[in-house]
Amino acid sequence: MLILASKLFIYAILFLxxxxxxxxxxxxxxxxxxxxxxxxxxxxxxxxxxxxAEFIAVVQVLLYVGAVMTLIIFAIMLxxxxxxxxxxxxxxxxLPAFLALAAFVGMVSTLIxxxxxxxxxxxxxxxxxxxxxALLGVYIFPFEIISVVLIAGLVxxxxxxxxx
Amino acid sequence: MDSLFVNLKKGLLDFLSxxxxxxxxxxxxxxVSIIAIAILGPFTMMYLTWFERKLISRIQNRIGxxxxxxxxxxQPLADGVKMLTKEDIVPDGADKVVHFLAPVVTVIPALLVFxxxxxGRNMAAVDLNVGFLFFIAVSATTTIxxxxxxxxxxxxxxxxxxxxxxxxxxxxxxxxxxxxxxxILATGSLSTVSIVEAQSGWHGLKWFVFTPWGLVAFxxxxxCGVAECNRTPFDIPEGESEIVAGFHTxxxxxxxxxxxxxxxxxxxxxxxxxxxxxxGGYQGPFLPSWVWFFTKTYALVFVMMWFRGTLPRLRVDxxxxxxxxxxxxxxxxxxxxxxxxxxxxxxxxxVGVSLALLAVSFGFLVWVNKPFVPEKRMYEFAE
Amino acid sequence: MPIPLEHILIFSTLLFSIGLYGVLVRRNVIxxxxxxxxxxxxxxxNLIAFSRVHTLNPEMGQVFAIFVIALAALAAxxxxxxxxxxxxxxxxxxxxxxNLLKW
Numbered sequence: 001m002l003i004l005a006s007k008l009f010i011y012a013i014l015f016l017x018x019x020x021x022x023x024x025x026x027x028x029x030x031x032x033x034x035x036x037x038x039x040x041x042x043x044x045x046x047x048x049x050x051x052x053a054e055f056i057a058v059v060q061v062l063l064y065v066g067a068v069m070t071l072i073i074f075a076i077m078l079x080x081x082x083x084x085x086x087x088x089x090x091x092x093x094x095l096p097a098f099l100a101l102a103a104f105v106g107m108v109s110t111l112i113x114x115x116x117x118x119x120x121x122x123x124x125x126x127x128x129x130x131x132x133x134a135l136l137g138v139y140i141f142p143f144e145i146i147s148v149v150l151i152a153g154l155v156x157x158x159x160x161x162x163x164x
Numbered sequence: 165m166d167s168l169f170v171n172l173k174k175g176l177l178d179f180l181s182x183x184x185x186x187x188x189x190x191x192x193x194x195x196v197s198i199i200a201i202a203i204l205g206p207f208t209m210m211y212l213t214w215f216e217r218k219l220i221s222r223i224q225n226r227i228g229x230x231x232x233x234x235x236x237x238x239q240p241l242a243d244g245v246k247m248l249t250k251e252d253i254v255p256d257g258a259d260k261v262v263h264f265l266a267p268v269v270t271v272i273p274a275l276l277v278f279x280x281x282x283x284g285r286n287m288a289a290v291d292l293n294v295g296f297l298f299f300i301a302v303s304a305t306t307t308i309x310x311x312x313x314x315x316x317x318x319x320x321x322x323x324x325x326x327x328x329x330x331x332x333x334x335x336x337x338x339x340x341x342x343x344x345x346x347x348i349l350a351t352g353s354l355s356t357v358s359i360v361e362a363q364s365g366w367h368g369l370k371w372f373v374f375t376p377w378g379l380v381a382f383x384x385x386x387x388c389g390v391a392e393c394n395r396t397p398f399d400i401p402e403g404e405s406e407i408v409a410g411f412h413t414x415x416x417x418x419x420x421x422x423x424x425x426x427x428x429x430x431x432x433x434x435x436x437x438x439x440x441x442x443x444g445g446y447q448g449p450f451l452p453s454w455v456w457f458f459t460k461t462y463a464l465v466f467v468m469m470w471f472r473g474t475l476p477r478l479r480v481d482x483x484x485x486x487x488x489x490x491x492x493x494x495x496x497x498x499x500x501x502x503x504x505x506x507x508x509x510x511x512x513x514x515v516g517v518s519l520a521l522l523a524v525s526f527g528f529l530v531w532v533n534k535p536f537v538p539e540k541r542m543y544e545f546a547e
Numbered sequence: 548m549p550i551p552l553e554h555i556l557i558f559s560t561l562l563f564s565i566g567l568y569g570v571l572v573r574r575n576v577i578x579x580x581x582x583x584x585x586x587x588x589x590x591x592x593n594l595i596a597f598s599r600v601h602t603l604n605p606e607m608g609q610v611f612a613i614f615v616i617a618l619a620a621l622a623a624x625x626x627x628x629x630x631x632x633x634x635x636x637x638x639x640x641x642x643x644x645x646n647l648l649k650w
Contacts, residue, residue, distance in 0.1 A: 032262070
């Protein structure tokens with residue numbers, strides 16, 4: 001009974017995340033679509049919790065919702081013009097894009113449902129300790145490269161956005 | 165006496181399990197914790213407002229509320245009735261849905277954090293194994309709510325206050341997390357209950373505040389927590405004499421009460437978490453564990469209110485300079501010193517090297533951040 | 548695995564295609580950046596779902612999910628810096644109004 005309720009809950013999370021994602025691309029007001037993106041990101045974090053990846057769920061909320069969305073909303077506020085409500089938000093390619101993507105989703109879903117995925121039920125729990133050991137053990141090279149890339153991105157963003 | 169609340173909850177669940185199937189008892193257990201937190205949160209906030217008003221008035225040499233009940237103890241109830249019956253004004257050009265949702269979205273993280281705070285032995289509502297990171301992540305979502313509130317009010321003061329507030333919150337999160345990392349290094353776990361248990365033994369001398377890196381980390385974490393709650397001396401975003409009331413200018417009645425409630429719940433959780441991380445949480449002799457926890461938390465809340473009554477407000481550039489130019493380098497050096505603490509062999513060497521490094525870096529950072537005093541102007545008068 | 552793996556993969560395909568629709572169709576440059584974030588999130592969902600079902604190396608999926616989150620944050624940062632610079636010069640943030648090679 002509880003298992004059925006938890007399955008229903010997970011399907012509800014997936015459905016609500018998809019509704020919020022649709023809101024992101026279809027809402028005319030840009031601030032509302034940024035808020036829908038926040039809802040989608042929180043829904044995806046809830047999905048990670050249901051898949052027992054708690055560390056990644058918390059990191060997703062911290063980095064995406066706490067930092068990236070703050071940045072995006074700052075940029076929206078700095079570049080907003082009041083007359084934006086009457087300007088159309090979609091360009092002329094909306095119908096071809098929709099048809100092409102519907103075909104894409106149809107094809108990929110058929111492939112997914114027909115292939116036979118090797119699923120094993122009992123997987124070791126990955127907690128913060130195992131992730132830390134992996135990041136500083138096997139995956140040390142991408143870890144160091146990411147820190148260099150982050151510094152490059154930070155300096156680059158400051159240089160590009162500087163007023164001179 | 166120590167496990168009074170734990171036994172109460174177990175008794176209630178045993179009573180319920182006599183006529184409910186096992187699945188419902190699990191749901192009932194979660195519901196009991198949720199109801200306890202939902203009662204504790206607003207009740208704490210109400211009596212924190214009373215405590216603040218009495219304390220600040222005594223610091224300012226006046227008496228404070230004393231008409232509504234003995235010592236003004238029923239004042240929060242009167243305030244609650246006032247806020248519920250005030251007219252709810254929404255500005256004309258405001259974005260109605262977002263204006264309505266902003267205070268709601270602020271209260272949700274403030275309440276969620278209560279679930280990882282360990283109120284006593286075995287009394288944390290949920291013992292997540294990423295408990296501390298959960299607290300940081302959920303407090304980071306407050307920035308979105310402040311953006312919503314300031315943007316939807318369509319008021320230039322609100323927008324300015326909101327952007328300053330978000331800049332302050334985001335800047336002070338970084339030293340806050342970095343200053344708590346030595347504690348996690350020492351404990352080896354992110355769970356708040358394990359952090360408290362790692363400070364047990366030696367009659368309280370193993371609390372992290374009694375180590376050099378722990379003392380520095382305690383002070384920095386607490387000050388960054390004060391900045392996260394938008395309290396004086398960091399309350400530029402809501403300073404009444406600066407920008408009207410910042411991002412909650414256009415809110416009245418129950419919505420303002422929700423913003424206010426979220427701020428006081430944040431005060432309580434920041435103090436509670438500082439006590440958990442550095443002051444040994446619920447540990448102490450003789451008295452029950454939850455009495456110790458509330459004593460330590462309220463002592464830190466008292467210090468926060470003392471700051472409010474005593475210190476003037478920092479300017480925006482001083483505030484941001486403090487976070488980025490002073491706290492951040494200091495927490496990085498503190499992390500290095502905490503790492504050294506665990507690798508140096510003898511006790512004397514450890515204490516000596518840590519204190520020396522921390523003192524030198526503190527002196528250096530104070531010297532580097534000294535405000536630049538321009539040379540005196542020479543006035544030449546026309547003859 | 549509480550729900551079948553295929554359902555999560557179909558969810559991430561749908562999320563990816565909604566994001567791709569946003570990139571192709573929206574005129575506002577910040578709207579395009581927001582849709583790119585949706586695409587990167589769909590990829591992360593796939594990584595985490597697969598890390599849940601493989602016994603051999605379960606932390607690989609989560610480590611790469613962390614890297615993708617960091618790189619997505621970085622892409623948003625640099626993209627928004629470019630948007631701010633563009634707004635300062637051309638006073639517009641609509642992608643179809645920026646159609647000159649040299650101004």
